[in-house]
Amino acid sequence: MLKANLKHKFDLFDEYWTPKIVAEFNDQYVKIAKLKGQFIWHDHENEDELFYIVKGSLLLKFRERKDIQLNEADMYVVPAGVDHLPVAEEECWVMLIEPKSTLHTGSTKNENSVAIEDQKWI
Template structure:
């Protein structure tokens, strides 16, 4: 139902931590702060280390800075969305296919598809992934970042 300000009322419970992050109050849409993606990207200290900055239902919104090559991997049960904020990202796919993304462009790698992201220059991205998505999918390497570390102070 809409209120007198044409806002949708919130009937679902909202956690105290979500209220604190939004700067608002449960049940209302006042004092909700915006997330500054550029500022969140500046907080990323290491390449290939995603950082959770938000959550929508069962999807995490993450930011990452990339340089070099990650590893060929697949996510058996989850799709993975790459949105380039700055730079140029190549995503290698099976059969010598490749997707090249520039700022403002995104690509969804379907579940189960092997892929290898490559950043020939520094790239800043937003990832939207199901909360169960493992960083390097079916492969574990020295640079694999556990979800608990990605979530960090967002909890």
């Protein structure tokens, strides 16, 4: 693994809600994504998902627990099986750490879903 500058990596793409892989370790991927607007309700049945806010803010909505507002430099782990809806009013840069087997939108499939094999390294 070579040194990676996340700001430079974020400058390489413009699309929203499409995670890019920047590193892997211990069967985990480190991904970055630009978020804007509302995503979709989904869960990851077997995997926890770590959100770290690099820039901007993100609201994580939950069906069965209190919503969480994340701001720059905040981190939150969504436990496996917890239904969540990410919402970014303005552009938000996020780093995700999750097992390599984690499906982008969990068991929910729609036009926003990106298959594991289609998630690109950047």
